[in-house]
Amino acid sequence: MNDWNIQSRARACQTCGNAFADQEPYHTLLFERRSGFERLDVCVTCWADQHQHGAADRKGYISHWQGLFTVPPAAPPEPIQRDNAETLLRRLTERNQPAWQPAAFILAVMLERKRVLKIRETLRAEGRRVFVYERPGTGEMFTVPDPQLRLDQLEQVQRDVAHLLEHGLPPEAGPAPESIHDEPAAEPVATGSPEAGPAGESVVAEVVAS
Numbered sequence: 001m002n003d004w005n006i007q008s009r010a011r012a013c014q015t016c017g018n019a020f021a022d023q024e025p026y027h028t029l030l031f032e033r034r035s036g037f038e039r040l041d042v043c044v045t046c047w048a049d050q051h052q053h054g055a056a057d058r059k060g061y062i063s064h065w066q067g068l069f070t071v072p073p074a075a076p077p078e079p080i081q082r083d084n085a086e087t088l089l090r091r092l093t094e095r096n097q098p099a100w101q102p103a104a105f106i107l108a109v110m111l112e113r114k115r116v117l118k119i120r121e122t123l124r125a126e127g128r129r130v131f132v133y134e135r136p137g138t139g140e141m142f143t144v145p146d147p148q149l150r151l152d153q154l155e156q157v158q159r160d161v162a163h164l165l166e167h168g169l170p171p172e173a174g175p176a177p178e179s180i181h182d183e184p185a186a187e188p189v190a191t192g193s194p195e196a197g198p199a200g201e202s203v204v205a206e207v208v209a210s
């Protein structure tokens, strides 16, 4: 089951098909399916008529919340920019590699503290906790499993996250997070110095050996 994903909010009621208007309240129902979490966004009328009574008895039902639909703003022209915590979380989630889950979890916690994400629910799925976050404004739902980090692992993951924020996500075929911390610390290095860092040292060693 894929319990790590982002699901956008529907732009229309998924029961009657009427488009949501700006500032219209809506209801989200969350179900657990074999393939992962499934959200259902419905209008107030459909909630009252078809879902309110008995929703909790339906197969796979886990949660329900209310939201306020806001028309998403037109996408601003995107300047080339470094990843911030939010774009990084999106890209890690798209990548969906278990090795990045601890970093995704730390980013979600950071974003919750910054009030970029709001926690909606804490669930249990397949024996572990899954945090359900909502992005106010867009209404997107982020589900992030608890990586169950030990205290001694936490510091390393925080360093990985700081590294990602500083240097961005390595390409798809790039190193998994375990190898990130093998790189030299990101100390400012005088450019042009042949002694700079391990790469420089090995070059020096080769020169000496030949």
Ligand SMILES: [Zn+2]
Pocket (backbone or CB within 6 Å): 013, 014, 015, 016, 017, 018, 042, 043, 044, 045, 046, 047
């Ligand atoms: Zn409806």
